Amino acid sequence: MNLGTATGRNKGIEPGAERAGRKNGRKFIYLSLAPVLLLFGVFAFLPIGWSLGLSVFKYNPLSGSALFVGADNYIRMLGDSVFLKSLWVTFKFVIIAVMVNIIITLMIAVAIQRIRTGWLRSLMRTLFFLPTIAPLAGTAIVWSTMFNFNHGLFNILLDKMHMAPIQWLSDPHYALYSVIMMTLWADIGYNIVLFIAGLDSIPDMYYEAAILDGASRWHIFKDITLPLLRRSMLFISVTTVVSYFQAFAQFQIMTKGEPFNETRVLALHIYEQAFSNSNMGYASAMATVFLLIILVVTLLQLKWGRTEWEY
Amino acid sequence: MNAYKKVISDYEALHPDVSIDYQTFPYDVYNQKLKASFSAKSPPDIAEMFGTWVPEYSKNGLLAEIPGSEQLQTEYYEAPLGGYTLNGKLYGLPLEFNIENGGMLIHPQMLKEHGIANPPSTWDELVADAKQLTVRDGKGIKVKGFDFVSGDNITFTFLSMILQQNGKYWGENDHVDFQTPEAQKAMTALTSLIANDKVADLTTFGGELDTSDYFFQGRSAMTYRGPWTVAAGLNTYKVKDFEYVPVPSFTTNPPSFSAESGWGIVASEKSKQQKAAVDFITYMSSNDNLLAWNQSTFTVPAKKAVAENPEFLKSNPYMKTSLDILQLGKWIGPIADRDFFFKTINDHFQLMATGQEAVEKGLQNIEKTINESQDQHK
Numbered sequence: 001m002n003l004g005t006a007t008g009r010n011k012g013i014e015p016g017a018e019r020a021g022r023k024n025g026r027k028f029i030y031l032s033l034a035p036v037l038l039l040f041g042v043f044a045f046l047p048i049g050w051s052l053g054l055s056v057f058k059y060n061p062l063s064g065s066a067l068f069v070g071a072d073n074y075i076r077m078l079g080d081s082v083f084l085k086s087l088w089v090t091f092k093f094v095i096i097a098v099m100v101n102i103i104i105t106l107m108i109a110v111a112i113q114r115i116r117t118g119w120l121r122s123l124m125r126t127l128f129f130l131p132t133i134a135p136l137a138g139t140a141i142v143w144s145t146m147f148n149f150n151h152g153l154f155n156i157l158l159d160k161m162h163m164a165p166i167q168w169l170s171d172p173h174y175a176l177y178s179v180i181m182m183t184l185w186a187d188i189g190y191n192i193v194l195f196i197a198g199l200d201s202i203p204d205m206y207y208e209a210a211i212l213d214g215a216s217r218w219h220i221f222k223d224i225t226l227p228l229l230r231r232s233m234l235f236i237s238v239t240t241v242v243s244y245f246q247a248f249a250q251f252q253i254m255t256k257g258e259p260f261n262e263t264r265v266l267a268l269h270i271y272e273q274a275f276s277n278s279n280m281g282y283a284s285a286m287a288t289v290f291l292l293i294i295l296v297v298t299l300l301q302l303k304w305g306r307t308e309w310e311y
Numbered sequence: 312m313n314a315y316k317k318v319i320s321d322y323e324a325l326h327p328d329v330s331i332d333y334q335t336f337p338y339d340v341y342n343q344k345l346k347a348s349f350s351a352k353s354p355p356d357i358a359e360m361f362g363t364w365v366p367e368y369s370k371n372g373l374l375a376e377i378p379g380s381e382q383l384q385t386e387y388y389e390a391p392l393g394g395y396t397l398n399g400k401l402y403g404l405p406l407e408f409n410i411e412n413g414g415m416l417i418h419p420q421m422l423k424e425h426g427i428a429n430p431p432s433t434w435d436e437l438v439a440d441a442k443q444l445t446v447r448d449g450k451g452i453k454v455k456g457f458d459f460v461s462g463d464n465i466t467f468t469f470l471s472m473i474l475q476q477n478g479k480y481w482g483e484n485d486h487v488d489f490q491t492p493e494a495q496k497a498m499t500a501l502t503s504l505i506a507n508d509k510v511a512d513l514t515t516f517g518g519e520l521d522t523s524d525y526f527f528q529g530r531s532a533m534t535y536r537g538p539w540t541v542a543a544g545l546n547t548y549k550v551k552d553f554e555y556v557p558v559p560s561f562t563t564n565p566p567s568f569s570a571e572s573g574w575g576i577v578a579s580e581k582s583k584q585q586k587a588a589v590d591f592i593t594y595m596s597s598n599d600n601l602l603a604w605n606q607s608t609f610t611v612p613a614k615k616a617v618a619e620n621p622e623f624l625k626s627n628p629y630m631k632t633s634l635d636i637l638q639l640g641k642w643i644g645p646i647a648d649r650d651f652f653f654k655t656i657n658d659h660f661q662l663m664a665t666g667q668e669a670v671e672k673g674l675q676n677i678e679k680t681i682n683e684s685q686d687q688h689k
Contacts, residue, residue: 061350062371081680149518164450170517258517260658275343277648278367279687 048291055285060278073285083286085261086269089176093265094244097180101240102233105188109195110225125196132189140253143182144169147254169255172262179250179263186250187243191236198232199225234305238298245294266290314607318595325594329587331357349373354579356588362394362405362572363649369395369402375578375585377401377592391613393642394572402577404596407610408618409573410640411467411537413566414632415558416523416544421454421532430533430556434500437533437559441510444532455531456510461522464535465501466656470569472497472561474641485645485689486682489674498663498670500561505664513661527553541629542609555629557636570640571649573613611637647688655680 055073059066077083108128115121131139146153147168155165168178202225210220226233248267251257257264257272270290274283312335319331334355336344342364348354349368360368368374377383380401384392391405417430425444431437441456459468473480478493488494504510515525523540525531527548534540535558544550560566576595578588594600598616605612606626611633612618618634646652659677662668668676 060367060371062346062367062373064371144519149514167514167518260661275346276650278346282687 051284051287054281055288057281059280061280062278066281069281073282074289076282077286077289082261082264083266083269086257086264086266089262089264090245090266093176093180093247094241096177097183097244097247098237098240100180101184101188101191101244102237104184105191105236106195106229108188109192109199110221112192113196113199125193128192129189131186134186136186136249137253139186140182140250143178143185143250144254147178170259172259175255175259175263179254182254183244183247183250191240194232194236195229198229201232202228230305230307234301234307237305238301241297241301242294245290245297314604317607318600318604321600322591322594326587329591331591349579352581354581356582356584357576357578357591359406359574360403360577361574362391362409363643363646365394365403365572365575365577366397366645368577369397373580374402375580375582375589377404377578377589386616387614388618388637388640390570390640390642391572391575393644395575395577403575404592405572405575405613406595406601406604407573407575407608408613408633408637408640409537409571410568410611410633410637411463412471412535412568412570413558413636413639414536414538414555415457416526416534416536416540417554417556418526418529418532418552419554420552430554431559433559434561438504438508438510441504441533442508445510451514452509452512454529455512455525455534457504457533457535458511458522458525458531459501459504459535460511460513460516461536462517462653462657463537464522465660466653467569468535469494469497469501469656469660470643471567472500474567474569475561475564477564481644485647485685487678487685489678494674495670497561498660498674502660502664502670506666513664516657516661524548538611538630538633539609555632557632565639566636567639567641568636569643571643573610575613647685651684652681655684 054066056068056070057066058069058072112121112124112128115124145151149155149165149167149170152168154168158165166174169175206224206228207220210224215223246267247265248271251263251265251268252271255263257268266286267290270283270286273279273286315333319333323329323331342361345354345358345360345364354373365374377400380396380399383401383404384396387405388408390410391408392401395401395403395405421444422428422430422440425440427440427443431440437457443456444454445452445456446454459465470480473491473493476493476496478491478497480487480489480491480494482488489498505512511531515522521536521540521543522531522534523536523543526534526536526540527544527550538555541555544553558566576592578585578592582588595604596614598614598620601612601614601617602620602623604610605617606623609627611630612623617623618637624631624634655677659668659673663670663673
């Protein structure tokens with residue numbers, strides 16, 4: 001490897017010029033990084049720091065002063081049944097939605113990849129990606145009308161099948177699953193495209209060798225496709241988990257956390273505590289805990305999903 | 312909106328040096344918009360506020376005091392003024408009496424068809440009539456006999472039933488007290504309407520339509536709701552064969568009821584035009600202007616002189632039921648978080664009505680949860 005340019009050890013260059021070059025190089029690096037660091041600093045790290053600070057105060061934005069309460073906001077969480085319920089609902093939503101998402105998107109991606117006609121393959125990819133383009137808020141409103149008890153599409157279909165109508169969004173047994181259905185419909189396009197890209201990158205020679213050895217389709221999928229998709233799977237699962245942890249719009253529009261807090265995910269609970277109830281300090285403490293939870297889950301995923309091979 | 316525009320243009324005509332920039336926002340975002348503007352120290356000079364929101368602003372010194380508190384307090388009913396009052400002083404004036412209790416929508420034809428000549432005059436009659444009026448099919452209740460299952464009416468009815476037994480629901484230190492025999496009796500009777508009498512169910516609770524919408528669609532015979540729903544029936548549903556009649560008291564006592572302070576106007580303490588803002592509020596609260604405003608917005612007057620003006624009843628005859636009981640209204644009390652308060656009672660009501668929680672335990676849980684919330688806002 002030639003490090004000549006980077007280290008400035010080319011013969012014939014004066015030490016002074018070398019120092020100046022190195023200095024200029026550093027300047028260029030700092031200058032290039034400055035905008036993005038500034039952006040992250042102002043819009044990511046500063047709010048996180050501010051929120052951390054706020055979490056040890058009792059603060060109502062309408063009041064002129066903030067009262068220092070130490071760890072009280074964090075202790076309060078342990079006895080707050082609504083917070084604990086929303087934590088449980090969040091995990092339930094993330095686990096079910098991510099698992100179903102990955103299974104469905106992988107199956108669809110494999111099916112699309114098997115299509116040999118180019119235009120049909122592109123058409124299918126586009127069709128599945130289309131819902132992703134629509135704004136989530138609009139999609140949530142449309143699905144709310146489809147879930148309507150009296151005139152919604154789903155109950156009309158149940159009626160045609162002579163089945164009793166369901167309170168899709170107000171029955172505690174169905175509400176969360178109804179939102180999961182809508183979320184999956186709106187969101188699977190991304191992961192299908194990512195899985196297709198992952199499948200395309202697996203060299204054909206492995207499949208050819210397996211076919212020559214007489215492997216069945218299931219064995220090919222289990223022993224070649226799945227292991228070689230591990231890197232894509234890790235990326236998809238990490239981004240989907242983080243994204244579903246932060247799910248908010250569909251819950252705010254479709255259920256507002258009801259019924260009985262069965263759809264009160266943590267992001268919605270934090271928002272309501274902060275902006276409806278003006279408990280900024282408590283909301284910040286919850287946001288801090290939420291940040292740590294997502295961080296730990298992501299680190300665990302990265303650890304368990306690490307791969308140490310190349311092809 | 313037109314009612315505001317009219318009074319603003321009249322005021323501007325009388326005060327050529329004053330110009331009022333009138334802005335409106337959707338209800339869903341309005342509360343947060345207000346909070347953001349006051350927090351950012353750029354509040355509007357004058358704002359319309361719901362009475363229950365006002366204490367959060369007045370106790371933080373954000374609203375201008377309205378002069379003449381003592382005199383004004385004799386001119387208005389108690390319930391609409393409660394939220395605007397802090398330490399005996401007024402921080403805004405209500406435009407309406409937010410009454411959700413005391414009256415109900417009925418379909419006289421449905422009553423006749425079931426051999427019921429007149430609306431019920433006692434609570435027992437109400438329950439008996441409701442049972443008779445309830446129509447069922449294979450899927451459940453088709454027409455509810457007596458629908459009270461709305462986000463507002465469960466709580467208001469429960470609190471009013473306590474008051475009608477001469478009971479109280481506020482304890483010390485702004486804490487609620489639901490361990491009284493009156494609260495037990497009220498909640499038992501209310502949940503019984505669902506669990507035992509089966510005159511209503513929970514299927515439409517939390518949906519996008521109001522109980523009054525179901526009433527005007529013919530899906531309930533009697534529906535407990537405020538008089539504001541009459542306008543929707545007349546204008547949206549074009550229904551005319553209904554009446555708005557008194558709901559009998561739970562006891563032999565008068566039908567006292569609990570009410571929030573409704574919509575009113577406040578002036579910002581930080582306003583550079585505070586004097587003009589307060590002057591506008593005083594102008595808008597004159598008897599003539601309030602009469603015109605209440606008539607055109609189909610709202611119940613908060614001011615006694617307006618409510619007692621025969622002109623008002625003449626223009627809104629459906630209001631008679633509500634006007635007759637305004638003096639029985641009690642302010643709901645120092646609720647710190649209105650939505651949380653109502654939601655807590657509604658959530659546990661559903662659990663109790665479906666037998667998932669005993670009434671005694673449910674009331675204990677409601678009290679504990681609400682009092683924790685009250686403490687958090689001190």
